[in-house]
Amino acid sequence: MSQHRSARAAVFSAGSWGTAVAKILADAGTDVSVHARRDEIADAINTVHRNPGYFPDVELPASLTATTDPAAALRGADYLVLSIPAQSLRTNLAAWTPHIGPDTVIVSLMKGIELGTGERASQVITEVTGVNANRVAVLSGPNLAREIMDGQPAAATVACPDEDAARRFQQVCHTTYFRPYTSTDVTGCELGGAVKNVIALAVGIASGMGLGDNASAMLITRGLAETTRLAVAMGAHPATLAGLAGLGDLVTTCSSPLSRNRTFGTHLGHGLSVEQATAATRQTTEGVKSAEAVLALAHAHGVEMPITEVISALLHEKVTLDEAAAALMQRPSKPER
Ligand SMILES: NC(=O)c1ccc[n+]([C@@H]2O[C@H](COP(=O)([O-])OP(=O)(O)OC[C@H]3O[C@@H](n4cnc5c(N)ncnc54)[C@H](O)[C@@H]3O)[C@@H](O)[C@H]2O)c1
Ligand SMILES: O=P(O)(O)OC[C@H](O)CO
Known part of the structure; x- marks a missing residue:
């Protein structure tokens, strides 16, 4: 990357995170191009500097631009930042790969495991793009998008x-409100x-x-133990x-009504079926x-x-809420570890 210009990042996509x-x-001084799927979202970001689909009330930096053209978004990008549902990563990334530059670092924001392969997003990324693992990074932590859009510290x-x-990505x-550590x-x-x-679903x-x-x-602590x-x-x-991407994220997600996973769990706890809870949820619930x-x-x-x-059995509607609670409470006694 040249010392004489700002870093350039392409962010795929224009969802919440x-x-x-x-x-x-953009607030950190990076040139940002967002790839949106819908013309109206890209147009609104470019003209009124707002994302009406997710945060209509927040003004975005004027330097932040958007496009629906993946090649244009990725042109000259030092970083490709990926933020789509984990289960849709493989197919989408295959289509975007021809536009990724030879030195572009790919940063995953995704918090999901691919069904069928059991792969983490970084593994899907190296497999699909052929990019060396040294050029694939992950950004993770207690980061509820709504709070960050409001400039609250994280x-x-x-x-x-x-x-x-x-x-370099750090x-x-x-920014003044966002403090990244490295690992x-x-x-x-x-x-x-x-x-x-998954643990936030249980707490919900x-x-x-x-x-x-x-x-x-109990669920947060034993959830951390099994994680x-x-x-x-x-x-x-x-x-x-025990750090930000572990305990930190577990605490924020399990505690906040802003969490989609916790909220989805609450719907189930109120007696909604998985189908009904899904219908009540607009955003990604990994x-x-x-x-x-x-x-x-x-396994x-x-x-x-x-x-x-137990959560997996509940999501497949193989057990009732009461059976799930009993299954956890009546496990054989054991030392705490
Ligand atoms: N929202 C948060 O607070 C937050 C914080 C940290 C990490 N994350 C993680 O970021 C990732 C994205 O979550 P989000 O909150 O932005 O979700 P979201 O539902 O708000 O946005 C998802 C984005 O992906 C796009 N999309 C949806 N289905 C797609 C498909 N099949 N193909 C291509 N694009 C598709 C949508 O158009 C949207 O732009 C998830 O893995 C989530 O766990 C979210
Ligand atoms: O809304 P959730 O449940 O996807 O959680 C959002 C973030 O991952 C919290 O760090």
Whole structure:
């Protein structure tokens, strides 16, 4: 990247988190081009500097532009920032790959595991694009898009096997309200981000069933234990799961009514079916699909994940709410670990 020009980032797509990260990047002085699927969203970003689909009340930096043309968005990009539903990544990325430059670093914002393959987003990215893993990074942490759009303070982790690449992206997304740290533990960050969505479904369900804060704390704490067991079995560093992309994200997602995963769980706890809860949810709720993929990883790695197991059974409507709660409470007694 030239020392004489600003870094340039292409953000795909103009959803909730894509828009928030595009704003962070632009506020940090990075040139940003957002790829939107719909003409009216791209036009509104370019003309009135707002995204009417997600944050009609927030004015975006005037330097932030949008297009529906992937080639135009990616032209000269130092960074391709990907923020689409994890289950749609493989197909979309295959279409975008011919436009990715030879030195472009790809940054995943996605918190999901691919069904069928059990792959994390960074693995799908290296497989589909052929880009070396040293050019693939992950940004993850306790980051509710709505709060960030309001300029409220937040921190996150940028993970990449190449620590210099992580440091460079850290610089281009560091603002007065957004503080990124670096890490080389991509596996830990991605698993922390994906599994917390499943645990947030559980906490939402408990809340919807009218259970108290003790039950929420139990699910958060034991949820972290099972997340850490899986992540460590897959090569992650345990400290990552105690950090922003682990405990931090788990706490914010399980506590906030802004979380789509927690809210989806609350709907289930109120007695809605999965179909009804899906109909009531407009935005991406990664945990609903990822629960099954996480459970498959747990089985493949011989790791016990009782909360994930019960949530997966509930999502497939194999157990009732009461049976799910009883299944967790009546497990054999054991030491805490
Ligand atoms: N919203 C947040 O607060 C937040 C924070 C951190 C991470 N994330 C993660 O970011 C990722 C994106 O979530 P989001 O909140 O932006 O979701 P969203 O539903 O708000 O936006 C998703 C975007 O992807 C596009 N999209 C939907 N289906 C698609 C498909 N099949 N093909 C191509 N594009 C498609 C939509 O048009 C939209 O632009 C998820 O993995 C989520 O876990 C979200
Ligand atoms: O709204 P959710 O449940 O997808 O959570 C959003 C972010 O991942 C919180 O860090």
